[in-house]
Amino acid sequence: MTSGKTLALTLLGAKGRWRMWEFALWLVAIAATFLLPSQLLILTEVAILALFAVSLDLILGYAGIVSLGHTAFFGLGAYAAGILARDYVTEPVTGLVFAGLVSGLFGLATSFLVLRGSDLTRLMTTFGVAMLLAELGNQMAWLTGGADGLSGISMSPILGLFEFDLWGRNGYIYCLAVLIVLTFIARRIVNSPFGLSLMAIKRNPRRAAMLGISPKRRIVVIYAISAAYAGMAGALLTQTTSFVSPDVLAFHRSADVLLVLVIGGAGYLYGGIFGAIIFTLLRDWLSVATPQYWMFWIGLILVAIVMIGRERLTGWPALLARSLRGKSEPAGKETP
Amino acid sequence: MITRRHFMASAAAIAMLSVAAPSFAADTVKIGLILPMTGPFASTGRQVEAGVRAYMALNGDTAGGKKVEIVLRDDAGTADQTRRIAQELVVNDKVSMLMGFGLTPLAMAVAPVISQAKVPAIITSATTSAIMSKSDFFVRTSMAGPQSAVPVATWAVQNGLKRVVTLVTDYGPGHDIEKGFTDQFKKDGGEIVEAVRVPLQNPDFAPFLQRVRDAKPDAVFVFVPAGVGSLFMKQFVDRGLADAGIKLIATGDVTDDDLLGAIGDPALGVITGHFYSAAHDSPENKAFVQQVKDSAKMRANFMAVGGFDAMHLAYAALAKTNGDTDGTKLINAMKGMEWTSPRGPISIDPATRDIVQDIYIRKVEKKDGELYNVEFSTFKKIHDPFVAK
Numbered sequence: 001m002t003s004g005k006t007l008a009l010t011l012l013g014a015k016g017r018w019r020m021w022e023f024a025l026w027l028v029a030i031a032a033t034f035l036l037p038s039q040l041l042i043l044t045e046v047a048i049l050a051l052f053a054v055s056l057d058l059i060l061g062y063a064g065i066v067s068l069g070h071t072a073f074f075g076l077g078a079y080a081a082g083i084l085a086r087d088y089v090t091e092p093v094t095g096l097v098f099a100g101l102v103s104g105l106f107g108l109a110t111s112f113l114v115l116r117g118s119d120l121t122r123l124m125t126t127f128g129v130a131m132l133l134a135e136l137g138n139q140m141a142w143l144t145g146g147a148d149g150l151s152g153i154s155m156s157p158i159l160g161l162f163e164f165d166l167w168g169r170n171g172y173i174y175c176l177a178v179l180i181v182l183t184f185i186a187r188r189i190v191n192s193p194f195g196l197s198l199m200a201i202k203r204n205p206r207r208a209a210m211l212g213i214s215p216k217r218r219i220v221v222i223y224a225i226s227a228a229y230a231g232m233a234g235a236l237l238t239q240t241t242s243f244v245s246p247d248v249l250a251f252h253r254s255a256d257v258l259l260v261l262v263i264g265g266a267g268y269l270y271g272g273i274f275g276a277i278i279f280t281l282l283r284d285w286l287s288v289a290t291p292q293y294w295m296f297w298i299g300l301i302l303v304a305i306v307m308i309g310r311e312r313l314t315g316w317p318a319l320l321a322r323s324l325r326g327k328s329e330p331a332g333k334e335t336p
Numbered sequence: 337m338i339t340r341r342h343f344m345a346s347a348a349a350i351a352m353l354s355v356a357a358p359s360f361a362a363d364t365v366k367i368g369l370i371l372p373m374t375g376p377f378a379s380t381g382r383q384v385e386a387g388v389r390a391y392m393a394l395n396g397d398t399a400g401g402k403k404v405e406i407v408l409r410d411d412a413g414t415a416d417q418t419r420r421i422a423q424e425l426v427v428n429d430k431v432s433m434l435m436g437f438g439l440t441p442l443a444m445a446v447a448p449v450i451s452q453a454k455v456p457a458i459i460t461s462a463t464t465s466a467i468m469s470k471s472d473f474f475v476r477t478s479m480a481g482p483q484s485a486v487p488v489a490t491w492a493v494q495n496g497l498k499r500v501v502t503l504v505t506d507y508g509p510g511h512d513i514e515k516g517f518t519d520q521f522k523k524d525g526g527e528i529v530e531a532v533r534v535p536l537q538n539p540d541f542a543p544f545l546q547r548v549r550d551a552k553p554d555a556v557f558v559f560v561p562a563g564v565g566s567l568f569m570k571q572f573v574d575r576g577l578a579d580a581g582i583k584l585i586a587t588g589d590v591t592d593d594d595l596l597g598a599i600g601d602p603a604l605g606v607i608t609g610h611f612y613s614a615a616h617d618s619p620e621n622k623a624f625v626q627q628v629k630d631s632a633k634m635r636a637n638f639m640a641v642g643g644f645d646a647m648h649l650a651y652a653a654l655a656k657t658n659g660d661t662d663g664t665k666l667i668n669a670m671k672g673m674e675w676t677s678p679r680g681p682i683s684i685d686p687a688t689r690d691i692v693q694d695i696y697i698r699k700v701e702k703k704d705g706e707l708y709n710v711e712f713s714t715f716k717k718i719h720d721p722f723v724a725k
Binding site for chain 2: 241295
């Protein structure tokens with residue numbers, strides 16, 4: 001499949017069509033609620049990381065903005081949801097929307113920083129914003145609990161009906177539902193004319209501008225949407241753990257989510273989801289097997305993934321789709 | 337080993353008595369040990385694990401008639417990992433107790449889980465005062481808030497150090513220690529010339545030490561996390577504060593036993609207050625230090641003794657309940673427990689579930705070619721200064 005043909009297909013909107021493996025993925029994820037009752041906590045973590053990675057994919061994969069500080073929005077959402085739950089409203093969905101709004105607005109405010117400069121400047125500014133927030137979170141102990149973290153959150157049942165249980169069942173269903181809904185919306189966004197214009201900007205901003213597409217306004221919009229997504233992922237983390245640790249703003253989270261996207265492949269939304277599944281399960285499995293040395297093994301495996309899959313990295317979706325389309329039971333081995 | 341006859345017998349027993357004790361068929365008690373084994377706080381994890389293993393090596397693996405099994409998991413110092421692992425250990429592995437928690441947020445994160453599941457959690461490392469009130473199922477064997485700082489204040493005033501600058505790392509435990517020291521120091525008639533706070537990330541102490549030097553105090557009181565103690569000591573010497581006649585007094589974190597060798601001679605003569613020194617003179621401590629040295633190839637520090645005592649507390653509680661693993665019974669058994677630890681006599685305050693222990697004033701000296709914190713003065717039975725009284 002040549003890139004010209006892919007582009008043509010994209011432009012024709014065929015990319016927006018639903019694939020079999022997408023349905024299969026979500027069915028497996030839903031089935032996991034019943035089939036893997038003892039693994040729901042780790043699956044919750046996968047769902048949250050996946051949503052976070054999807055949010056990064058929106059700007060990295062579609063608008064070509066490299067960010068080393070995406071956790072700024074994740075952490076802000078986590079704190080927003082935490083503070084709201086501690087002091088005002090304990091209902092999770094309200095907190096989710098609130099966190100999305102707060103992070104989205106912050107994304108809007110800081111989006112003007114990523115309009116300027118090249119990739120390297122963007123790396124530095126996004127990184128800087130995240131560092132600033134991390135230090136603010138540490139210093140404003142009266143609001144955030146400082147280095148001790150934000151505790152004393154007790155969530156009320158979801159929509160007043162479903163309580164967060166110790167087995168993590170309702171927590172998982174909640175996170176999965178949010179992930180599904182938000183992925184569907186993201187899908188609509190990237191397959192709309194707006195999404196296509198973003199990809200045009202990613203390929204060549206100057207040419208896009210010549211064609212009458214204003215890069216700035218579009219980047220501002222997608223950056224704010226992405227920030228809102230990350231904020232909601234942060235809110236999910238707060239709500240399922242009833243605690244906000246200062247490390248939600250730590251650098252390693254930005255690095256992890258970038259890694260997740262690299263593993264899964266950027267630019268087709270599901271990369272974040274597959275990446276999150278692989279990364280979390282690998283990390284969990286290795287850290288149980290060797291609590292002291294798992295970082296060595298995960299490092300080795302990640303290097304191997306990138307080395308072996310380097311040429312195919314951007315071609316993974318096509319490859320995946322092609323290999324899965326031939327089988328009757330698709331996506332089974334990729335999902336838990 | 338469970339033979340078929342055993343199984344039949346227990347099945348029959350269940351049928352006859354129709355009791356549903358959660359730990360019925362299990363002759364094993366599982367303890368979930370959650371520690372940062374990787375990442376910046378890996379040294380804490382290594383030490384605590386060494387302490388836990390040393391206790392089991394010295395005291396066997398049965399308590400209250402049950403076999404004790406440790407399930408070690410790494411949380412890499414990330415709070416949401418700690419929380420998930422704790423939840424999984426409780427739900428899937430059916431652990432009867434949790435143990436570990438390297439930092440305050442990591443302990444805080446599990447509070448909702450242990451309250452809901454009614455599983456006792458023994459804190460081996462995190463020290464802030466605020467943790468204990470978050471759940472009735474927390475017990476602590478490390479240190480209660482600024483326990484180690486308060487006696488240093490008293491000692492300083494008694495020894496003619498009246499004008500002091502405080503220098504602490506700018507995060508929760510640092511603030512606790514600064515306040516604990518300052519309150520006591522002022523009460524005893526000392527004067528705080530200046531309070532300096534150093535950022536937690538990438539500390540460069542040079543400009544702060546210059547401020548200390550310019551203030552010309554009798555002494556500087558220091559708290560920094562154990563890891564950066566050696567960096568601090570090096571810069572302290574480089575800046576010539578000792579030559580300017582400024583004495584260094586600190587909490588034991590600065591002259592951590594594990595790092596003292598690496599700090600080297602600049603540490604000689606530093607006065608610190610702490611609850612544990614590897615040089616503590618008692619048969620319990622000699623056995624403990626030797627065991628850690630033999631099995632883990634390192635010198636035991638205050639983190640290791642936290643793990644060691646956590647295991648003692650778990651064993652003693654199990655013995656007291658005759659192997660009953662009901663969380664509420666275990667936590668009640670732990671309250672008021674007293675024993676002689678390698679660090680000296682300690683007890684668990686029945687009201688706060690926090691540790692009550694002696695704090696020693698020590699001086700770094702050379703013994704048999706190695707540096708040690710040699711204890712020369714003892715403050716008996718110190719409570720958490722923020723909670724007690």
